Amino acid sequence: MRIENKLAEMGLTLPPPIKVPSGVKLPFSFVRVHGSIAYVSGHGPQQADGSVAGPFGKVGAEISVEQGYDLAKAVALSMLGSLQRELGDLDRVSAWLRLFGMVNCAPDFAQQPAVINGCSDLILALYGAEAGAHARSAVGMASLPFNMAVEIEATVAID
Amino acid sequence: MRIENKLAEMGLTLPPPIKVPSGVKLPFSFVRVHGSIAYVSGHGPQQADGSVAGPFGKVGAEISVEQGYDLAKAVALSMLGSLQRELGDLDRVSAWLRLFGMVNCAPDFAQQPAVINGCSDLILALYGAEAGAHARSAVGMASLPFNMAVEIEATVAID
């Protein structure tokens, strides 16, 4: 439980399963394991009770790059929460492979990398430069579910 | 041919290969198999003759969530048509792994999951909760080819 210990040392806690507004159906798996690969669904930032966390809206308009960075870090915690529930132990993630970082933003916003770094930096701090290394895209979406500002999906290798 | 039989029972038919407007070149594979993984290209909804199906435009503007749901279901049939032609038998899909659901929508639209559920629900109805389970993102695009309202790409495991 090396990763769980590091999270505790950093004062970070993983959110519980997502609590969606009534009427919303999400008929998919947050983590889908096949062989030694786990496909991680698009996750958003969560509050401590599991509900979707704001601030909501578009980065570059009502949300700053700094707030976007913090939201992307929160998304990393959401993904780690889902992986923890699926795998039992976050040390079973042997390599991060791919992050696809989606930023809800205005058409003239061009700093998506600075936002998604909030996720990449935490993954690298927790897993180190070898297991934490990942390919990445950080791009601008027209809109995201629940008007979330950031959503990230991932692919990881597991033991 | 368990899946083909279920489709027939549900009164659903798979569309033929896509018929694109003259002058449009699509120099890629609709399904790319490597080992036990098949990468499924972004597909849109098709009419019975193979041409791209409307209604066209943006969900949340000229297209309703309900219409978007039906279009996402049609996209599932397009993907299944391509998989059937590539694999010969849809029972060879042993596990759905990932859906990436793209909704052409207005910047303030936030119900992408309710749209892409049209695809997820059909995959789960056909393949069941185990083989049909999949990771998923459902997000908002600035625009899509042919002004389609919904496009979905996928990754599946095959026997």
Next chain:
Amino acid sequence: MRIENKLAEMGLTLPPPIKVPSGVKLPFSFVRVHGSIAYVSGHGPQQADGSVAGPFGKVGAEISVEQGYDLAKAVALSMLGSLQRELGDLDRVSAWLRLFGMVNCAPDFAQQPAVINGCSDLILALYGAEAGAHARSAVGMASLPFNMAVEIEATVAID
């Protein structure tokens, strides 16, 4: 070095590692290898010195489809440059599997395939119809980093 020879015959050169504006941090791997799969990060077009290449802006507005095609071809060269540095020899790419082509475009632009063909056509010319075949999506983004017009990520199989 079959592919490198073909590039030379075609008069094409691969750009050096990306040179980003000061203050920009990209804490990820441009190519992430796991087993026989290489995940290729989202790449943009590059100038000969490695910096991001214009023209910048949105296809369908200030950038034409023809310019977009050329930019997508330049993105293919950027990806090949990263693969060359990671793998040592581009012949080690045994199969292209997936291209995800992202076009920075106006909300009414609908010719994303004609843009991303610039990448697909070069990959097919270099690798041939068998190894070069790939699944693909070509879609419209609200915006891209550095206001690039085209960004593409990829998955390839390697020896």
